[in-house]
Amino acid sequence: MAATRTQKEIRQRAPIWLVMLLFANFVVMAVDANERFEQEQKFKGITQAVISPIQNATSWISSAGGGFINQIINFRSSARENAALKERLAQTELELRNIQEAKTENYRLQGLLALHSEPGPEKVFARVIARDASVWFNTIMINRGSSSGIALNMPVITPGGIVGRIVAVSPVTAQVMLITDEKAAAGAIVGQLGRSDALGSVRGLGNSGLVEMRYVSGLQKVEVGDYILTTGQDGIYPAGLNVGEVIEVKNGTATQPHQIYIRPSARLDQLTEVAVLLYQPPQRPAPEQTLPNVDKTKPPSDR
């Protein structure tokens, strides 16, 4: 019963408390508004002084919490920015690589253009479309064939020097045996033709990428860095083509020839474009088959 009365009392007194509290709030408001009007702000100053320790504490908490939240947000934005920058970097690297490739190709094509304007046999320019997939042969495939006038044993060159010779032809492609193949060979001379007597023949050394020059007399002077040119005596390569540069010499004697190792000047591991020389070697007269004391004026039936 007492509790009911208390509740009733509370209910009855609630409006009075409300009015009192509202009035108190209103007085505070009015004082504050008046002070602001008079630009004194004493009351506001007091309340702010009272609340400032709490504000400092909350400010510290919020700055710590806010810093943490901002760090998380920054991490997310940094991750996004990082991904975007990585993408841009990849694009830039790709563009740079394309530019470098274009530059290299430009140099190569300039070389081929210079080769085209050089006097000599007619040239067919071709692009390397494949390399020998096996490790057993040093051959490449080019995108020109018999329809372009290419035939067997025609020499293949680059502006740097000789590459090899044609060993198989189809109407639209041809196979080139590189000069480094163990079965490849060419007549060569150390230094310029006509100014040197160091004649010999070069032969491939397989996968080492080098060629060896043989049969050069041990009496001839050969040094590292000398250039090797073709002689044109092999019936395949015309005279005066660059073969490569001497990188090692094992000196011979009067009875033993030099052993000369050459690095081909055509960059065989980076071949992309080549030129096929439509070169027909001069016909050699057929060797004499008959005996020297036979009368050649008589027909064979009368002999």
Added chain:
Amino acid sequence: MPQFKIAAVLALAIILQLTLGEAWPRLSHIDFPLIVVVFVALQRDAWTALIVGTIAGLAIDAPSGGLIGAGGFSKTLTAYLVYLGATRINLENALIRIPVLAAATLVDGTVYFFWQRSLGHPPSAPFVQTISYNLIGTTVIGTFVLYMLGSVFSPKGTQSRQFASRRRGARRSTSFSKRR
């Protein structure tokens, strides 16, 4: 209802209001002290509700740029109106508390704006936009907060927590005896 719990919750709400708003200004649209005021008023304790309303309003007014007392006035009035509603209508259902919370936000915001403007210090923020954001923020978050407060303050919740602590104690003693 233990008074110290209300004081603690009110203090926490004021700290949250001062802290979150500073860390992320958009969170200041959630009026945590008002949510506590509404919760206390829904308990049909007029005196506590009015006092909580006044303290909550004044505590937020003091560091704010507005007139001191405007928030106290609006929250006290809101607390009384919610109390009045709770004594006449059954507002125990959680779903019904959502419109109560929304109405409380509207009343509080409108009264606050009215006094600020009447006494020559109109707030710089646009009324409709600000009160709309307050309505959304306080109603959405307030619904969950009211539910949580209800479970914290309800006798059932207290009882279940007591049982839970007893169960934990019993489990510990059982496992201890098993180890032996």
